[in-house]
Amino acid sequence: MENIIVEIGLPNRDLSKIELGDDYLDTVFDNDFVDSYKQIKLNVDLSSIEGFRQWGHLIVDYAQGPGKAFIDTYSYLPNVLKEMDRLEAEGKNTNEILVGLADRRFRGLIISKLCSDPNFEEKVASHDEVFYKVAQLKDWIPYYNKLKERLKTVEPLYPYYKNV
Incomplete structure (x- = not known):
């Protein structure tokens, strides 16, 4: 999915490192983890091996503990769509599940x-x-237009989620 964003580009980010495999784009995120992760990471010294171990344990502990349900649920795109629709129906913003500013709309x-x-x-x-x-958002319009054109050639991977 993120390969489409890399293909069309973004006006506010150089995606060349992603094309080379040296970086990546996020799609969804767990607000609960992000908040606690930021707090914990502030207390980790990443200039030491021990700090990197602590950081690694933080990620593993999340993935095997409180984040497991999030990962299991939202690694399946139809569930992400359901959550997006729920948020919008409640008048909330999809930035509670999707990463990005204007590019979250692309996602x-x-x-x-x-x-x-x-x-x-x-x-x-x-x-x-x-x-x-x-x-x-005027700088985004050429990229948005490229996205709309590109989406005309995208074949769905999943049946409509309510039928799943």
Whole structure:
């Protein structure tokens, strides 16, 4: 999925390291982990081997403990789409599950397309309203247009999530 974003690019990030495999893009995140992780990481000295061990243990402890349910649930894209739809239905922002600012909207459309979302076209129309009418996003419009063109060739990977 993130390969589509790398392919079309972003106006605010050099993606060349990602293309080389030296970096990566995140798609979803667990707000609970991010908050606690930031606090714990502040207390870890990454200039030492012991600090890196502590940091590694933090990640493993999360993945095997409180994060396991998050990982199990949201490693399946139809579940991410369900959560996006729930957040939007409650008037909340998808940044509670998707990574990024304007690019999170790209992720949402890609997920919607990959999951055979019957509301995909409505989501595109809603995103058109944002990208074409918010002056601060004018630099994003060429990338958004490339995304829309690219999504025309994307084949869904999952049946519509309510049928899963």
